[in-house]
Amino acid sequence: xxxxxxxxxxxxxxxxxxxxxxxxxxxxxxxxxxxxxxxxxxxxxxxxxxxxxxxxxxxxxxxxxxxxxxxxxxxxxxxxxxxxxxxxxxxxxxxxxxxxxxxxxxxxxxxxxxxxxxxxxxxxxxxxxxxxxxxxxxxxxxxxxxxxxxxxxxxxxxxxxxxxxxxxxxxxxxxxxxxxxxxxxxxxxxxxxxxxxxxxxxxxxxxxxxxxxxxxxxxxxxxxxxxxxxxxxxxxxxxxxxxxxxxxxxxxxxxxxxxxxxxxxxxxxxxxxxxxxxxxxxxxxxxxxxxxxxxx
Amino acid sequence: xxxxxxxxxxxxxxxxxxxxxxxxxxxxxxxxxxxxxxxxxxxxxxxxxxxxxxxxxxxxxxxxxxxxxxxxxxxxxxxxxxxxxxxxxxxxxxxxxxxxxxxxxxxxxxxxxxxxxxxxxxxxxxxxxxxxxxxxxxxxxxxxxxxxxxxxxxxxxxxxxxxxxxxxxxxxxxxxxxxxxxxxxxxxxxxxxxxxxxxxxxxxxxxxxxxxxxxxxxxxxxxxxxxxxxxxxxxxxxxxxxxxxxxxxxxxxxxxxxxxxxxxxxxxxxxxxxxxxxxxxxxxxxxxxxxxxxxxxxxxxxxxxxxxxxxxxxxxx
Ligand code: SF4
Ligand code: SF4
Ligand code: FES
Numbered sequence: 001x002x003x004x005x006x007x008x009x010x011x012x013x014x015x016x017x018x019x020x021x022x023x024x025x026x027x028x029x030x031x032x033x034x035x036x037x038x039x040x041x042x043x044x045x046x047x048x049x050x051x052x053x054x055x056x057x058x059x060x061x062x063x064x065x066x067x068x069x070x071x072x073x074x075x076x077x078x079x080x081x082x083x084x085x086x087x088x089x090x091x092x093x094x095x096x097x098x099x100x101x102x103x104x105x106x107x108x109x110x111x112x113x114x115x116x117x118x119x120x121x122x123x124x125x126x127x128x129x130x131x132x133x134x135x136x137x138x139x140x141x142x143x144x145x146x147x148x149x150x151x152x153x154x155x156x157x158x159x160x161x162x163x164x165x166x167x168x169x170x171x172x173x174x175x176x177x178x179x180x181x182x183x184x185x186x187x188x189x190x191x192x193x194x195x196x197x198x199x200x201x202x203x204x205x206x207x208x209x210x211x212x213x214x215x216x217x218x219x220x221x222x223x224x225x226x227x228x229x230x231x232x233x234x235x236x237x238x239x240x241x242x243x244x245x246x247x248x249x250x251x252x253x254x255x256x257x258x259x260x261x262x263x264x265x266x267x268x269x270x271x272x273x274x275x276x277x278x279x280x281x282x283x284x285x286x287x288x289x290x291x292x293x294x295x296x
Numbered sequence: 297x298x299x300x301x302x303x304x305x306x307x308x309x310x311x312x313x314x315x316x317x318x319x320x321x322x323x324x325x326x327x328x329x330x331x332x333x334x335x336x337x338x339x340x341x342x343x344x345x346x347x348x349x350x351x352x353x354x355x356x357x358x359x360x361x362x363x364x365x366x367x368x369x370x371x372x373x374x375x376x377x378x379x380x381x382x383x384x385x386x387x388x389x390x391x392x393x394x395x396x397x398x399x400x401x402x403x404x405x406x407x408x409x410x411x412x413x414x415x416x417x418x419x420x421x422x423x424x425x426x427x428x429x430x431x432x433x434x435x436x437x438x439x440x441x442x443x444x445x446x447x448x449x450x451x452x453x454x455x456x457x458x459x460x461x462x463x464x465x466x467x468x469x470x471x472x473x474x475x476x477x478x479x480x481x482x483x484x485x486x487x488x489x490x491x492x493x494x495x496x497x498x499x500x501x502x503x504x505x506x507x508x509x510x511x512x513x514x515x516x517x518x519x520x521x522x523x524x525x526x527x528x529x530x531x532x533x534x535x536x537x538x539x540x541x542x543x544x545x546x547x548x549x550x551x552x553x554x555x556x557x558x559x560x561x562x563x564x565x566x567x568x569x570x571x572x573x574x575x576x577x578x579x580x581x582x583x584x585x586x587x588x589x590x591x592x593x594x595x596x597x598x599x600x601x602x603x604x605x606x607x608x609x610x611x612x613x
Contacts, residue, residue, distance in 0.1 A: 010554035012590035015582075036586040039598045042553045046502055050521045055609045059338045059602070060609060105608060109601045159502035190365060195455040195503035202496050202563045205574070210459035211501075212599070240587070279587045 001232055002129055004075035005067040006034035007085075007119070010042050011232040015240075017277025019232050022261040023122065025275070029138055029268055031131050034075065037066050043084040044156070046199070054102075055239040060088035061102045062109070064117035073118040075125060079231030083155020083163065085119040090162040102135070110217075121156060123174050123230045123260055132181045140182025140269040146226065146290050148263065149187040149219035150175035151238065153231030157193045175228065178260070182267040187224040191215040198235035201241070206248075212237055212247035215254045226243045226287045239281050256284035270296045297381040300321055302331060303345065304388040306395045309420070315395075316367035316596040318342065319384075324375045330387070331359055346398040354511060357447035362388040367449035367509045383541035390452035392461075393590070405461065406448050417475065420482030434479045441474045441519055450516050452505035462495045466506035466516030468496060473519035475587025476526060488527040497523045498537025522610050539563050549606035556589040 011018040027034055040063040042048075044056035063085075077084045089219040092099045093115045098287045104113050120128075126135055152175060156163065165171055176186045197211030216238060220225055227234055239257040246253050257280065258266075266288075273296035277284050285295045301320045306459035307313055320341055322333045332348055338345045350356040354372040361370055364378060364386050369575075378387050391399040450466035451457060464472075472491055475481045478557050491497045492598050497520050506516040528538050547555045564571035582588050596602060 010556065014556040015587070016553065017587065017589070028586075039596060039601075040604045041596060042548045044548070045544070045554070047549060049539055050524050050541050051545050052610065055606065058605055058609060062601075062605070105605055108349075108604065114354070154503040154505075156507040160508065167500070194505075195501045197455075197501060199503075200456075200501045201500060202540055202560055204460075207456060207463075207499065208501075209459045211455065215460060240582060243581065279585045281581055281585060283586065 002031065002073055003033040004120075005036065005070050005072040006036040007040055007063065007067075007081060008036065009076065009232070011082055011131050011135060011236065016232040016259070017218050018279040019235070019259045019261065020233070021263055022259060022275045024105065026156040026261045026264045026268065026272055027075075027122070028268060028269070030135070032130065033123070035070060035072065037063060037074070037211050038209070040066055043081050043088075046084055048192060050095070054234050055072050056084070057088045057098075059084055061092055061099075061113040062106055062111060062215065063274045064089065064092070064113040064119070065106060065111040065113040067117050067119075068114055069111075071146040073120055076121050077121055077281065078233070079121065079153030079156035079229075081234050083120060083158075084154075086164070087159070087162045089117060089119060100282070121230060123156070124168070124171055126264075127170055127174055128168070135178070135181050135264075139182055139267045140222070141291060141293070142265055143179075143184065143263070143267050143291055145181050145189050146184045148179045148184045148190045148191055148226050148258075149224035149227045149232055150179060150214065151196070151219075151227050151229040151231075151257075152193050153229060153234045154193075154195050156230060170192075175230065175260075178264070182259060182264060184263075184267075187219055187222050189215075189218050189222050189224075191218050195233075196229075196237045197241075198233045198237040201237060204245075208237065209241050209248050211242045211252075212241050213249045213253070214252045215249060216242060216245060217249065220253060220255050224262075225290055226256045226258055226284065228258045228260055228263045232259065235259055242282050254282055256280065256282050256287050258284065258287070266293060269295070297325075297376075299333075299375060299379045299382070299385040301337065302384050302386045303334075303337075303398070304386075305345075305398050308397055309345075318345075322375075326374070328375050328578075329371050330363055330373045330375060330385070333375060334370060346396075346400050348400050355445060358389050358444035360449040360452060360511075361445040362386075362390060362440065362452065367391065367452035369447060369449065369511045369599070372511050389450055391501055391558050392454065392457045393451055401448075403448055406446075406451055406465075406467065409451075409464050410471055411445070412464060413468050413472040413491075414483075415471045415482055416476065417478065417482040419480050423512070430478070430480050430481045430563065438477060441470050441514055442479075443541070444514045445472075445512055446471060448506055448510065449509045449511060450514075453509050454501045454507040455505055456499055456501055460499070461497050464491075464495050466500075466520070469523065470514050470516040470519045475525050476523060484526070485530060488530055491523055492527050492532040492535050492538075497527060498535055505556070536563060539565075545606075545610075547601060550600045551593055553601040555593040557591065557593065576610075 029149040197208035201208040260276045278296040349359040384561040540563040
């Protein structure tokens with residue numbers, strides 16, 4: 001059984017409370033053992049970094065040192081956490097002097113980051129560590145007639161040098177790979193790697209909602225029944241602000257947005273209620289009809 | 297080896313013009329660039345294909361286009377780095393800007409934005425006899441941003457420009473940074489004030505598209521973040537964007553993780569009734585579904601360690 005230091009991030013316990021239990025459920029089924037990093041702080045989500053990147057790097061180095069202490073790789077369930085951690089890790093590993101300066105702020109807590117942490121999103125872990133064959137072997141309710149549009153979230157796509165895409169080219173198409181392994185049909189669309197608009201939601205709501213409208217209608221027009229995302233921040237916007245996108249565009253969009261673990265859970269035959277699907281703003285009942293699961 | 301080029305075409309001179317696709321087989325070797333291939337097509341197969349290029353060596357900035365969905369310089373991209381024998385490469389004109397013909401776009405909106413940030417030095421005091429001099433080391437950090445060749449790749453793929461043509465955009469904002477951060481320029485305050493308004497630095501959604509596609513390593517988004525930091529420092533800290541960043545830092549510095557319920561409230565201000573009412577329908581919908589952050593936000597178990605880090609580092613900045 002593979003074991004990981006679990007970094008749930010803020011949103012899976014905050015604005016998207018359905019994500020945390022869904023992720024834990026499918027990890028258990030897949031034989032992924034989790035030890036939660038209960039004392040780890042927020043990554044800064046790129047916002048703190050606007051003000052002070054060094055501060056963000058110290059916080060992330062602290063989390064990395066905790067995982068090193070456990071001797072475990074880190075499992076994340078948020079594209080933003082993943083990207084911010086990958087970028088911080090690159091800066092820390094590339095420059096020993098910088099690392100030493102960062103570590104001077106951790107000493108009081110008895111921590112030191114040695115530069116060996118491996119933060120990895122569940123999406124990558126499923127492909128690279130669990131393996132697609134094993135994933136498929138757990139599929140009891142293949143998503144045969146479900147047409148799913150992937151939506152990545154910026155931070156798990158760019159900048160590619162921090163995300164290890166050169167060594168791991170499979171990461172570039174990881175969502176499509178997982179959708180296919182679950183038996184679903186991929187709806188490829190240009191917006192899949194674009195921004196969901198969440199970061200400017202309170203600053204320029206009109207633009208933020210326009211992005212939600214653009215991506216969801218584009219996927220809908222290409223025949224998608226649902227969209228899946230490994231990023232809870234994208235979920236907050238694409239699901240939570242879809243009603244506003246509908247008023248902005250005067251279109252009945254109603255495209256269900258699923259968290260990655262929910263899509264996997266459905267294919268494993270886990271009940272929609274346990275996956276928290278009743279908690280979405282856009283009802284996923286049509287999706288449940290297509291995959292033959294009962295609406296919670 | 298042979299690859300297929302699938303090129304988006306547009307001919308403004310036909311009746312009711314609309315985009316269509318043409319496909320070309322091209323023989324390439326390990327050195328052939330996308331631009332070489334397209335020129336070969338134009339010369340040997342289809343003289344009607346319109347494209348723009350000049351230097352062929354990533355200097356002039358003429359040949360930006362979308363290659364397999366992402367903007368880049370055709371002359372800097374070698375075919376073998378993105379395709380194998382028999383593959384198809386998709387070529388489209390740069391995004392956001394209007395297409396004139398095939399792969400040639402109208403860069404007027406690009407130049408208008410650059411002009412809008414007053415891209416010239418505005419020094420203070422009497423004019424010196426010779427040049428406005430600055431010590432080398434004060435200018436070194438600007439070398440990266442001065443590498444911009446005005447190709448428009450970043451603008452093509454900017455997520456905000458896609459939905460809002462008024463946004464100043466990555467290239468112009470990087471140019472603005474170049475002058476704000478120039479030690480000889482005296483108009484920082486006026487510049488940062490203008491940039492703090494709608495269409496400026498706070499409208500960027502931090503999507504990294506511009507950083508990823510820029511062929512010159514200008515990293516426009518990083519410059520925009522540096523501008524945000526400078527704007528807040530110089531006193532433009534009451535904009536919604538600045539308040540959002542400050543509130544985020546304050547909340548994480550207090551409990552160790554983000555209190556999502558308090559963030560929007562702190563950002564717009566409890567007393568800002570219209571903004572608070574605007575949150576209400578979304579909040580109620582979320583509440584009905586149980587899609588809500590916990591009302592009681594718990595502290596991290598060892599939060600004192602996080603607070604100490606914030607106390608020590610924040611003032612240093
Ligand atoms: S990071 Fe900002 S400026 Fe750059 S492409 Fe994204 S939205 Fe545009
Ligand atoms: S910042 Fe980079 S991508 Fe944008 S115009 Fe300048 S060189 Fe081109
Ligand atoms: S032709 Fe000059 S940059 Fe490509």
